[in-house]
Amino acid sequence: MSTRQLVVLGTASQVPTRTRNHNGHVLLWDELGILFDPGEGTQRQLTHAGLPVSRIDHVCITHAHGDHCLGLPGVLQRRALDGLSAPVTVHHPRPAADTIARLRDATPYEATAPVVLRGVELASTAPLDLGPVTLRAAPLEHGEPAVGWRIDEPDGWRADPELLAAARVPGPLRRELLREGRVEVDGRMVRREEVAVPRPGQSMAFVMDTRDCDGARELAAGVDLLVIEATFLDDQRALAEEVGHLTATQAARIGAECGARRVVLTHFSQRYPDLTEHLAQARAAAPGLDIHVAADLDRVDVPPRR
Amino acid sequence: MSTRQLVVLGTASQVPTRTRNHNGHVLLWDELGILFDPGEGTQRQLTHAGLPVSRIDHVCITHAHGDHCLGLPGVLQRRALDGLSAPVTVHHPRPAADTIARLRDATPYEATAPVVLRGVELASTAPLDLGPVTLRAAPLEHGEPAVGWRIDEPDGWRADPELLAAARVPGPLRRELLREGRVEVDGRMVRREEVAVPRPGQSMAFVMDTRDCDGARELAAGVDLLVIEATFLDDQRALAEEVGHLTATQAARIGAECGARRVVLTHFSQRYPDLTEHLAQARAAAPGLDIHVAADLDRVDVPPRR
Numbered sequence: 001m002s003t004r005q006l007v008v009l010g011t012a013s014q015v016p017t018r019t020r021n022h023n024g025h026v027l028l029w030d031e032l033g034i035l036f037d038p039g040e041g042t043q044r045q046l047t048h049a050g051l052p053v054s055r056i057d058h059v060c061i062t063h064a065h066g067d068h069c070l071g072l073p074g075v076l077q078r079r080a081l082d083g084l085s086a087p088v089t090v091h092h093p094r095p096a097a098d099t100i101a102r103l104r105d106a107t108p109y110e111a112t113a114p115v116v117l118r119g120v121e122l123a124s125t126a127p128l129d130l131g132p133v134t135l136r137a138a139p140l141e142h143g144e145p146a147v148g149w150r151i152d153e154p155d156g157w158r159a160d161p162e163l164l165a166a167a168r169v170p171g172p173l174r175r176e177l178l179r180e181g182r183v184e185v186d187g188r189m190v191r192r193e194e195v196a197v198p199r200p201g202q203s204m205a206f207v208m209d210t211r212d213c214d215g216a217r218e219l220a221a222g223v224d225l226l227v228i229e230a231t232f233l234d235d236q237r238a239l240a241e242e243v244g245h246l247t248a249t250q251a252a253r254i255g256a257e258c259g260a261r262r263v264v265l266t267h268f269s270q271r272y273p274d275l276t277e278h279l280a281q282a283r284a285a286a287p288g289l290d291i292h293v294a295a296d297l298d299r300v301d302v303p304p305r306r
Numbered sequence: 307m308s309t310r311q312l313v314v315l316g317t318a319s320q321v322p323t324r325t326r327n328h329n330g331h332v333l334l335w336d337e338l339g340i341l342f343d344p345g346e347g348t349q350r351q352l353t354h355a356g357l358p359v360s361r362i363d364h365v366c367i368t369h370a371h372g373d374h375c376l377g378l379p380g381v382l383q384r385r386a387l388d389g390l391s392a393p394v395t396v397h398h399p400r401p402a403a404d405t406i407a408r409l410r411d412a413t414p415y416e417a418t419a420p421v422v423l424r425g426v427e428l429a430s431t432a433p434l435d436l437g438p439v440t441l442r443a444a445p446l447e448h449g450e451p452a453v454g455w456r457i458d459e460p461d462g463w464r465a466d467p468e469l470l471a472a473a474r475v476p477g478p479l480r481r482e483l484l485r486e487g488r489v490e491v492d493g494r495m496v497r498r499e500e501v502a503v504p505r506p507g508q509s510m511a512f513v514m515d516t517r518d519c520d521g522a523r524e525l526a527a528g529v530d531l532l533v534i535e536a537t538f539l540d541d542q543r544a545l546a547e548e549v550g551h552l553t554a555t556q557a558a559r560i561g562a563e564c565g566a567r568r569v570v571l572t573h574f575s576q577r578y579p580d581l582t583e584h585l586a587q588a589r590a591a592a593p594g595l596d597i598h599v600a601a602d603l604d605r606v607d608v609p610p611r612r
Contacts, residue, residue, distance in 0.1 A: 014387060016350040040380045041347040044322040066383050066413040074346045077372050081320060099413050106412065107372040107405050108450065144414065 002030050004202060004302035006227060006264060008294045009038075009045035013231050013245075014067050015270040021045050021296055022067050023267060025227055026056070027151065027204055032132055034058045035075065036149065036206045036227070042071030043078050049297055053078045058089050058130060062208045063146035064096035073106040080112045087114040091128075091135065094119030095145040120147060124218060127152065133201075138218045140210035142244035148208060148219045153201030163195040200306050205260075208267060211241060212250050217258050225302045226260035227294075229267035233277055236269075248278040249285040256286035261303045266294040308336050310508060310608035312533060312570060314600045315344075315351035319537050319551075320373050321576040327351050327602055328373045329573060331533055332362070333457065333510055338438055340364045341381065342455065342512045342533070348377030349384050355603055359384045364395050364436060368514045369452035370402035379412040386418045393420040397434075397441065400425030401451040426453060430524060433458065439507075444524045446516035448550040454514060454525045459507030469501040506612050511566070514573060517547060518556050523564050531608045532566035533600075535573035539583055542575075554584040555591040562592035567609045572600040 009024030016022050022039025026049070033055040035042070046053060053075060061069050072090070079088060092100045097119045104115055120137045122145055127134035134154070137147040157178050167190050169177060177183040181192045205219040207228040220226050230252075231245040240247050246254075248265060255263035263286075265278055272278065279293045292300055315330030322328050328345025332355075339361040341348070352359060359381060367375050378396070385394060398406045403425045410421055426443045428451055433440035440460070443453040463484045473496050475483055483489040487498045511525040513534040526532050536558075537551040546553050552560075554571055561569035569592075571584055578584065585599045598606055 015384070016353065018353060021350065040377070041350055044327065044347055047322065047324060064413050066379060066415060069413060070379055071346070073372060073376055078321070102408055102412060106408060107370050107375060109372060 003028050004030065006204075006225060006300045006302070007049050007051060008264075008266065008296060008298040008300070009042055009049060011266045011268055011294050011296055012039070012067070013229075013267045013269050014065075016041070017270050017273070019296065020268065020270075022071065023208070024071060025206065025266070026051060028055070029133055029151065029153075032057055032130065034060060034130075034135075034151065036060050037062055037068040037208060038071035038075050039067045040070040043074035045296070046075075053082055054084055054086075056088060057086070058091065058135070060135070060149045060206065061090065061092040061096065061100065062140065062148060062206070063093060063142055063144045064099040065144055065209070068208065069096075069099065069103060072100070072103045076104060076111075076115055077107070077109045080109055083112055085113045087116055089116040089118055091118045091120060091137070091149070093137075093145050093147045094121055122147060124215070138215035139213075140207065140215050141213040142209040142211075144209075146209055148206055148210065148215060150203065150205040150219045150223070152203045155201045156199045157192055157196040158199040159196040167195050169195065202302055202305055204302060207254070209244065210246065211244050212246065212254060216254055220254055220258035220260050222259045224261045225264065225300070226255050226258075226262070227264045227266060228254065230265035230278055230282065231267050231269050233272065234281055248282040252282035252286035252289060252291060255291070256289045260289075262290040262292065262300070264292045264294050264300055309334050310336065312510075312531060312606040312608070313355050313357060314570075314572065314602060314604040314606070315348055315355060317572045317574055317600050317602055318345070318373070319535075319573045319575050320371075322347070323576050323579070325602065326574065326576075328377065329514070330377060331512065331572070332357060334361070335439055335457070335459075338363055338436065340366060340436075340441075340457065342366050343368055343374040343514060344377035344381050345373045346376040349380035351602070352381075359388055360390055360392075362394060363392070364397065364441070366441070366455045366512065367396065367398040367402065367406065368446065368454060368512070369399060369448055369450040370405040371450055371515070374514065375402075375406065375409060378406070378409045382410060382417075382421055383413070383415045386415055389418055391419045393422055395422040395424055397424045397426060397443070397455070399443075399451050399453045400427055428453060430521070444521035445519075446513065446521050447519040448515040448517075450515075452515055454512055454516065454521060456509065456511045456525045456529070458509045461507045462505045463498055463502040464505040465502040473501050475501065508608055508611055510608060513560070515550065516552065517550050518552065518560060522560055526560050526564035526566050528565045530567045530612075531570065531606070532561050532564075532568070533570045533572060534560065536571035536584055536588065537573050537575050539578065540587055554588040558588035558592035558595060558597060561597070562595045566595075568596040568598065568606070570598045570600050570606055
């Protein structure tokens with residue numbers, strides 16, 4: 001069984017509360033683990049979530065504000081303390097490079113593995129191959145230079161075991177057939193479309209700290225799982241616009257209008273102890289959309305493949 | 307009523323657990339608040355403890371290891387977010403100056419008040435006047451350059467209201483009499499010792515991450531409240547010596563042999579989920595000593611004045 005799941009570590013915005021830790025979201029994609037925006041306390045939230053720090057292969061940071069990255073030193077130092085030798089890559093907007101380097105070297109410790117820092121331009125970037133998925137960024141609109149992130153699994157093929165057997169394709173050649181599109185069996189050419197159907201790749205987007213903007217919509221377009229900030233309610237629409245944040249209504253509309261299949265709202269202002277109204281306003285804005293108002297330590301599955 | 311109380315924010319050592327946050331201890335001394343060694347998550351632990359960040363006037367850091375200072379940026383940034391205009395001073399060992407400056411400037415934010423960094427030598431320092439108390443440091447023995455801290459209230463006098471009345475000292479002159487030692491009343495000289503008895507000042511020491519050493523004992527000498535690390539049990543005595551830490555037995559002995567009145571053990575290795583044995587070994591090492599094994603969010607009073 002594949003595990004493709006979002007683990008919510010923290011749902012606060014600038015100010016943590018008794019029930020909400022600072023930002024922190026992990027995407028588990030089978031063996032791959034990607035940590036988004038580790039706010040302060042992420043190291044301990046991983047423990048509360050039952051996730052060892054060895055599950056983190058990549059870190060993606062949207063911008064340099066403390067509530068989105070002050071947990072980075074603890075995560076990196078804990079990897080060293082656990083003796084991990086695998087490198088970890090920290091992807092971040094290039095203008096945040098000095099901040100991220102400062103956090104990598106925040107306090108003295110003995111590193112056991114390379115920490116690779118990778119700055120991206122404030123633009124729609126080319127996909128980077130992470131193995132089972134690709135990673136790309138798009139610019140967001142916040143006070144601080146910011147990008148959102150998107151994960152895409154390449155489209156593939158799903159073989160039909162009966163058709164494979166009927167076509168008499170031996171086991172060792174089946175992988176090659178799916179990968180290459182054709183394979184020769186006893187002098188016959190067997191083509192992929194004879195024994196398999198297209199399998200659309202799954203996708204996920206992380207859209208944090210932004211106004212409604214082209215980049216947010218590009219990231220959200222047709223994703224299976226959209227994790228998106230909903231700092232405010234409609235009552236603070238003007239404030240949201242001023243400081244570069246979204247309301248629950250706006251977040252839900254982006255999800256619906258861009259065809260996201262499941263939408264996770266997070267990053268809530270401390271002025272809202274209760275989040276009932278976030279769900280109500282989001283549902284009113286996007287009737288029928290699959291909306292989840294996140295709580296710390298929630299686990300939300302990527303929806304089953306189309 | 308005066309409040310002189312230790313608020314325990316976190317009792318973990320390097321690795322936080324489900325029940326123990328990283329280090330963090332606040333001393334409330336009436337209106338004065340001193341935060342010792344803010345580890346990661348201190349900002350949120352203050353909320354759990356019901357303490358606003360405005361209660362913190364000084365921060366004292368023992369050394370540059372992350373579990374003792376990675377929470378500093380969050381505390382400083384939260385002060386700004388709350389719009390505080392009072393300056394805060396961060397006292398630290400001078401060799402940690404670069405680390406502390408890096409943490410002060412970790413991520414971009416708009417400061418609303420000065421953050422004063424004050425490095426002290428790795429030596430027994432002269433007392434610094436903080437108003438109601440003085441602050442001094444003494445060197446500890448850890449891998450990283452480290453100092454412990456001590457708070458002393460100056461000795462004073464406690465006036466006897468009946469003797470004051472009998473001596474016919476008018477209200478406005480009573481403060482002056484206690485402060486100056488004598489005052490003239492209707493041509494008579496009234497001396498302090500005629501109407502008051504000496505009032506010994508209270509004291510507190512914070513001894514973290516060290517082997518048993520002269521500095522630790524100098525700090526602990528005769529204090530009312532000793533907060534001291536007890537990372538290990540006797541089974542790890544050799545490891546403790548090697549890495550510069552104390553066992554519960556050693557910590558209790560320091561407390562007893564130095565005449566501390568109440569001893570708070572903290573900074574526990576994650577290898578000990580249960581701390582019953584810490585109390586047992588400490589009690590066996592120092593029978594009759596007032597020992598408290600700290601848990602997160604505990605409040606421990608400074609013992610009543612002698």
